[in-house]
Structures are given as structure tokens and as C-alpha cells.
Amino acid sequence: MKELQHLNKYFKKYKWKLILGFFIVLVARIFAILTPKFSGDMIKYVENYIGDGGDLSELKQQLLMTLFLLLGAALLSAFFTFLMRQMFIVVSRYMEADLKNEVYDQYQNLSLSFYKKNRTGDLMNRISEDVSKVRMYLGPAIMYGVTTVILFATVIPYMFYTAPELTLYVLIPLPILSVAIYQLSRLIHKRSTIVQQYLSHLSTFTQESFSGIGVIKAYGIEPQTYENFEKLSETNKEKNLDLVKVQAFFFPLMIALIGVSNLLVIYIGGKKYIDGSIPDLGVIVEFLIYVNMLTWPVASVGWITSLVQQAEASQKRINEFLKEKPEIVNKTEAHTPVNGSIKFDNVTFTYEDTNITALKEVSFEVNQGETLAIIGKTGSGKSTILELIGRLYDTTSGVITVDDTPIDQLNLKDLRTSIGYVPQEAFLFSDSINENIKFGNNNATDAQVIQAAKDAVVHNNIVDFSKGYDTILGERGITLSGGQKQRVSIARAIIKDPQILLFDDSLSAVDTETEEEILSNLKKVAATKTTILVSHRISSAKNADKIIILEEGEIIQRGTHADLIAEEGYYQELYRKQLDEKEME
Numbered sequence: 413m414k415e416l417q418h419l420n421k422y423f424k425k426y427k428w429k430l431i432l433g434f435f436i437v438l439v440a441r442i443f444a445i446l447t448p449k450f451s452g453d454m455i456k457y458v459e460n461y462i463g464d465g466g467d468l469s470e471l472k473q474q475l476l477m478t479l480f481l482l483l484g485a486a487l488l489s490a491f492f493t494f495l496m497r498q499m500f501i502v503v504s505r506y507m508e509a510d511l512k513n514e515v516y517d518q519y520q521n522l523s524l525s526f527y528k529k530n531r532t533g534d535l536m537n538r539i540s541e542d543v544s545k546v547r548m549y550l551g552p553a554i555m556y557g558v559t560t561v562i563l564f565a566t567v568i569p570y571m572f573y574t575a576p577e578l579t580l581y582v583l584i585p586l587p588i589l590s591v592a593i594y595q596l597s598r599l600i601h602k603r604s605t606i607v608q609q610y611l612s613h614l615s616t617f618t619q620e621s622f623s624g625i626g627v628i629k630a631y632g633i634e635p636q637t638y639e640n641f642e643k644l645s646e647t648n649k650e651k652n653l654d655l656v657k658v659q660a661f662f663f664p665l666m667i668a669l670i671g672v673s674n675l676l677v678i679y680i681g682g683k684k685y686i687d688g689s690i691p692d693l694g695v696i697v698e699f700l701i702y703v704n705m706l707t708w709p710v711a712s713v714g715w716i717t718s719l720v721q722q723a724e725a726s727q728k729r730i731n732e733f734l735k736e737k738p739e740i741v742n743k744t745e746a747h748t749p750v751n752g753s754i755k756f757d758n759v760t761f762t763y764e765d766t767n768i769t770a771l772k773e774v775s776f777e778v779n780q781g782e783t784l785a786i787i788g789k790t791g792s793g794k795s796t797i798l799e800l801i802g803r804l805y806d807t808t809s810g811v812i813t814v815d816d817t818p819i820d821q822l823n824l825k826d827l828r829t830s831i832g833y834v835p836q837e838a839f840l841f842s843d844s845i846n847e848n849i850k851f852g853n854n855n856a857t858d859a860q861v862i863q864a865a866k867d868a869v870v871h872n873n874i875v876d877f878s879k880g881y882d883t884i885l886g887e888r889g890i891t892l893s894g895g896q897k898q899r900v901s902i903a904r905a906i907i908k909d910p911q912i913l914l915f916d917d918s919l920s921a922v923d924t925e926t927e928e929e930i931l932s933n934l935k936k937v938a939a940t941k942t943t944i945l946v947s948h949r950i951s952s953a954k955n956a957d958k959i960i961i962l963e964e965g966e967i968i969q970r971g972t973h974a975d976l977i978a979e980e981g982y983y984q985e986l987y988r989k990q991l992d993e994k995e996m997e
């Protein structure tokens with residue numbers, strides 16, 4: 413139960429509703445135990461009439477009266493049971509939402525490295541599946557727990573009061589039922605976890621094959637894909653059948669044990685009636701109803717135990733993530749405005765998970781208003797530089813300063829709002845183009861959206877769509893071409909109007925003419941901003957104020973375009989190669 417203590421704060425938050433719920437259960441149960449009593453009374457009246465030969469109209473009146481009382485008690489019990497569910501189950505839904513929000517908030521605060529270490533499926537599972545299992549503890553387990561305790565506390569003493577020996581006999585099968593249900597619930601849980609795992613394999617497989625349907629069709633491997641799906645689906649079916657087999661035991665087991673209890677009531681109760689230690693047949697009828705009334709709560713003890721165990725396991729998984737500390741922490745709440753001059757001083761950075769040292773003692777400086785181009789082979793550490801500027805990671809050694817302040821001393825929010833970052837792979841949300849651009853600045857007007865799109869040279873493409881800026885982009889923006897996606901992503905950075913613009917190979921999918929146009933627009937838009945452009949193309953770098961060449965995490969050349977084409981090395985080679993390519997066009 414240690415892990416579940418985390419939830420106590422939610423119980424405190426909703427304590428008044430829960431206390432009220434407790435009293436409602438009490439009232440509901442009191443009315444519920446009255447119904448067997450009234451049924452027993454009716455049998456008693458009939459028995460007395462047959463035995464003593466009383467007045468028939470008096471009997472009729474007694475029966476009618478008791479029938480009304482029985483109906484009233486049943487209706488009131490039903491009404492309070494309804495209120496009880498309204499309290500406990502509704503509160504558990506509130507707590508579920510609170511817990512989901514808490515987990516989501518924590519996810520957002522955690523650093524990028526956390527996301528590299530943990531799979532998306534796992535993150536999703538903990539916020540949905542695990543939270544749902546915890547809710548079964550917060551709602552049904554608590555509700556049935558309270559109901560069972562109250563029912564036991566009221567019915568069993570009353571039964572003992574009416575017929576102590578008979579009560580002892582009829583209660584014997586009930587603990588057996590409880591243990592059996594507990595064992596069965598555990599087995600069901602074990603098998604349903606396996607079913608869940610296979611279901612998750614199946615859905616991952618299906619999702620991947622739909623996402624990659626283009627590749628599957630192009631390679632003509634539909635039959636193999638189908639075969640793989642069939643295999644997975646077959647195992648899934650087998651696991652489901654295993655589960656169904658144990659589930660099928662649940663109700664027969666309950667019915668068998670209720671049957672045994674009923675037989676005991678009739679047999680022992682009958683004997684006691686014959687020897688006169690039970691005054692009337694009504695007691696037997698009453699007991700038959702009580703036994704049936706107790707069956708579900710007794711069975712639920714086993715079920716609740718298994719629910720609590722599952723919730724404990726799920727909450728443990730949730731707590732693991734809630735206890736994670738973000739690696740990147742904001743060290744100052746004070747407002748720290750950013751102008752944009754950036755300096756790297758002997759910066760080394762090693763990715764913890766792969767132990768790859770992506771940057772080795774890198775030093776450079778870009779002043780406000782300047783443009784720096786970073787050129788280098790794939791895997792040389794270019795993207796890492798940009799990620800370090802946005803403090804997605806902290807350096808392993810060395811210092812990065814912005815306006816002469818180490819970036820870890822800047823207010824993290826101020827730093828990030830001062831950056832417009834265009835990642836290597838443009839990510840667009842399933843929303844309209846307009847909203848996707850506005851993501852950079854929620855308060856932007858339509859005119860500003862259009863201007864940003866014009867600056868990113870994508871406006872003409874957008875107006876060609878029948879719905880223009882209202883065009884909805886599908887999953888990951890599939891209705892746009894690679895180059896269009898990159899340019900929408902650039903417009904998103906421009907509209908933010910930040911002090912620092914970071915472009916990670918963001919023009920790779922556009923032709924050189926469009927590239928030139930975008931760069932010349934950027935010159936105007938970003939005249940006073942600091943711009944860092946990562947690229948594989950000389951055309952992107954040639955007009956930059958400074959250029960650095962990276963190789964395996966180290967700066968091997970630096971200078972302006974004119975300096976570097978005059979110097980033997982990677983830049984000159986690249987320049988020649990790309991010049992030849994251009995001539996061949």
C-alpha cells in the first residue's frame with residue numbers, strides 16, 4: 413500500500429464528498445436489510461394464519477401493509493445505492509482526471525533525455541492504462557470496500573441475533589468463496605496482462621503498416637505483411653481464449669457456492685424449525701435472502717484485493733515517473749531579457765545514453781544581428797550545437813553564454829521564448845495551416861500569418877489549396893510535400909519574432925532558387941537577430957558573416973566564404989563539388 417499513499421492527497425481534497433458517500437452507503441444498507449425482514453414477516457403471517465386459523469381479511473391487510481413497506485424499503489435502498497455510485501464513482505473520475513493532469517504536467521517538465529530513455533508507448537500506457545487501473549482502486553474498490561464493511565457490520569450481527577447457530581453454518585462457504593474469487597481474479601489479471609501485451613503488439617504492427625503503407629506497396633510485400641499480421645492475430649486469439657476460459661469460471665463458482673449456502677439454510681434451518689429452535693418459517697426465508705445478499709460483497713473481498721494489488725503495481729510505475737527530476741532546471745525566476753549574442757567557450761558534450769561525445773571543446777562567437785553557418789558531414793555534431801543553445805541539454809563541460817551570461821543562469825522561459833527553432837524534421841500538428849503557423853505566436857493576426865508565410869516563400873503554395881490557410885494537415889502533415897512542411901515550419905519560427913533564429917538543415921528539401929529567396933527574406937526579417945544556419949549546402953552558407961566547419965565534434969575550419977574557398981579543406985572541396993553539380997543542371 414506504500415505506493416498508493418501518493419493518492420492520499422486526493423482523498424483529502426474530496427474528503428467531504430467521500431464522508432457523505434459513507435453515510436449514504438449506511439442508509440442504503442439499512443433499507444436493504446429491511447427487505448428480507450419484511451419478506452420473512454409476510455411468510456410468518458401466512459404461517460400463523462394457517463396454523464391458528466385467524467381472520468382472512470386481517471391477514472390480507474397485514475400482507476398488503478408489509479408489501480408496501482417492502483416496496484418502500486427496496487425503492488429507498490435503490491435510490492441511496494444510486495446516490496452512493498454518484499458519490500464514489502464520480503469522485504473517482506475527478507481523482508483520475510487530477511492524476512492524469514499531474515502526470516502530464518510532470519511529463520512536460522521532464523527534459524528531452526527522459527524522452528530518449530523511455531519509449532512513447534510506455535509514457536502513453538502510464539498516463540492511460542495505469543491511471544485507469546488506479547481509478548479502479550479510487551472508485552469501485554473503495555466503494556465496494558465500504559459497502560462490504562457496512563453490510564457485514566449490520567447484517568451479520570442481526571443474523572446472529574435472530575438465529576446464532578444457523579448463521580454460523582451458512583457463513584461457512586463464504587470465506588471459501590472469497591479466497592476462490594481472489595485466486596481467480598489474480599489468474600484473470602495475469603492472463604489479461606498477457607492479452608494486453610499481445611494487443612499492444614498487434615496495434616503497433618497495424619499502426620506501422622498503415623504509416624508505412626507506401627513502402628509496403630512499393631516493395632510488393634503485402635502478402636508477407638498479411639502473413640505476419642495473421643500470425644500475430646492468431647497468437648492474440650489464443651491468449652484471449654486462455655483468458656476467456658478462466659473468466660468462464662467466475663459466475664459458475666459464485667452460483668455453486670451460493671447454492672451450497674442456500675442448501676445449508678434450507679437443510680439446517682429446516683431441521684431447526686422441526687425441533688422448534690427456530691420459531692417460524694419466515695426466518696428461513698429471511699436467511700435465504702441474506703445469504704444471497706452477502707454473496708457478492710464476500711466475493712468482492714477477493715476481487716477488491718486483486719484490484720488493490722493491480723492499482724499498487726500501476727501506481728508504482730506512475731510514481732517512478734513522478735519522482736524523476738528534470739535534468740534541466742530553471743535557476744532563476746527573475747526576468748532575464750535576451751538580446752542574442754551567443755558564445756561557446758570550450759564546450760564539450762557527451763550524450764549520456766550512447767556515450768557519444770558529439771562536441772569536443774568547441775568555441776565560437778556570434779554577435780547580435782550576425783549570421784553563423786555551420787557546415788559538416790552527417791553526425792559531426794551540428795544539431796547538437798543548436799540543442800545546447802536552447803538548453804534541451806546542459807553541456808558536459810565548457811560554458812555557453814548569451815549576452816555574456818551563462819545560459820543556465822538565464823530564466824529558462826525567457827531563453828526559450830527568445831529562440832525560434834526550426835528542427836531538422838518539421839513537425840506539424842493535425843490542425844489547419846493557419847494554426848500550425850500561429851503555434852509560434854498565438855496572438856498573431858491573420859495578416860501576420862500571411863506575412864510570415866510570404867517570408868518563408870510558402871504563401872503561394874498555401875493559397876493554391878482550395879481551403880487556403882484553413883487546410884487541415886493530416887497525421888504529421890502528410891498533405892504537404894517535404895519542402896512545404898519545412899517552409900511552414902520556418903514561417904512558424906518567423907512569426908514568433910524571436911531574438912535568435914536556429915535553422916537545422918531546414919532548407920534541405922527546397923530547390924536552390926527558393927532557398928535563395930528565403931535567405932534574402934531572412935536577411936530583412938532577421939537583420940537585428942542572431943541567426944544560426946546548419947546546412948550541407950554552400951549556397952546556404954555563402955552569405956553568412958561567419959562559417960564554421962565541424963568534423964567529428966571538432967571545429968576544423970572557420971572564416972567567411974571568401975576565406976574558406978581560398979583555403980584547402982572540406983569547404984573548398986564541397987564548394988567545387990556543388991559548383992560542378994550546378995553546372996551540370
Ligand SMILES: Nc1ncnc2c1ncn2[C@@H]1O[C@H](COP(=O)(O)OP(=O)(O)OP(=O)(O)O)[C@@H](O)[C@H]1O
Pocket residue numbers: 528763764765766768769770788789790791792793794795796797836
Ligand atoms: N539524442 C541523442 N542521443 C544519443 N546520441 C545522439 C543523440 N543525438 C545525436 N547523437 C549522436 O551525436 C552525434 C552528433 O549528432 P548530431 O545530430 O549533432 O549530428 P549532425 O551533424 O546534426 O548530423 P546530421 O547532419 O546527420 O543531422 C552523432 O554521432 C549522433 O549519433
